[in-house]
Amino acid sequence: xxxxxxxxxxxxxxxxxxxxxxxxxxxxxxxxxxxxxxxxxxxxxxxxxxxxxxxxxxxxxxxxxxxxxxxxxxxxxxxxxxxxxxxxxxxxxxxxxxxxxxxxxxxxxxxxxxx
Amino acid sequence: xxxxxxxxxxxxxxxxxxxxxxxxxxxxxxxxxxxxxxxxxxxxxxxxxxxxxxxxxxxxxxxxxxxxxxxxxxxxxxxxxxxxxxxxxxxxxxxxxxxxxxxxxxxxxxxxxxxx
Numbered sequence: 546x547x548x549x550x551x552x553x554x555x556x557x558x559x560x561x562x563x564x565x566x567x568x569x570x571x572x573x574x575x576x577x578x579x580x581x582x583x584x585x586x587x588x589x590x591x592x593x594x595x596x597x598x599x600x601x602x603x604x605x606x607x608x609x610x611x612x613x614x615x616x617x618x619x620x621x622x623x624x625x626x627x628x629x630x631x632x633x634x635x636x637x638x639x640x641x642x643x644x645x646x647x648x649x650x651x652x653x654x655x656x657x658x659x660x
Numbered sequence: 661x662x663x664x665x666x667x668x669x670x671x672x673x674x675x676x677x678x679x680x681x682x683x684x685x686x687x688x689x690x691x692x693x694x695x696x697x698x699x700x701x702x703x704x705x706x707x708x709x710x711x712x713x714x715x716x717x718x719x720x721x722x723x724x725x726x727x728x729x730x731x732x733x734x735x736x737x738x739x740x741x742x743x744x745x746x747x748x749x750x751x752x753x754x755x756x757x758x759x760x761x762x763x764x765x766x767x768x769x770x771x772x773x774x775x776x
Contacts, residue, residue, distance in 0.1 A: 588664075588751060650703040
């Protein structure tokens with residue numbers, strides 16, 4: 546069985562400071578991991594994904610995430626927050642290779658940017 | 661590509677009425693998913709299709725919910741009769757594949773359902 550835990554339900558940072566959104570996963574096989582962002586009243590947009598290639602994954606809008614198997618983590622970071630980054634962020638896991646087409650979503654982290 | 665297109669974007673209906681939500685996946689995608697998002701339960705997979713065939717509907721809450729995919733470019737999610745607890749955002753999503761480097765799932769902007 547697969548699961549994902551987002552360690553913070555709400556993160557607040559000042560504009561221009563670094564962002565860290567934490568995610569830990571559990572997977573029986575080789576997982577694919579994703580981060581999606583949801584702006585208010587909008588759908589989910591893919592930020593980045595890991596699929597067993599490079600462990601440091603670069604996404605859109607300056608975000609990146611590092612897959613650490615030993616720590617079962619896939620934390621999302623950005624060096625400098627922008628006001629437009631304020632949104633809900635979801636860490637997502639999907640097992641590869643065993644016909645498991647289901648995505649398992651974390652509960653989300655709401656990111657607030659302080660001017 | 662226009663992305664995944666859902667309609668209606670917003671619907672308010674009375675309890676007991678039938679609700680039909682519609683989805684047009686991205687052209688060429690073989691997988692279509694219906695998700696529901698609520699404050700209490702987060703994002704839940706309701707059902708998904710592969711090549712128009714329902715593969716797993718274990719997430720469908722009860723018999724009042726049904727989903728169809730009559731062709732590769734159209735799917736419906738129907739609730740009959742609707743109840744206030746069905747109020748949620750319903751997302752449709754599609755994917756070219758579910759394994760390998762092309763296994764990215766693209767979401768529509770959602771249908772916001774309120775049952776009063």
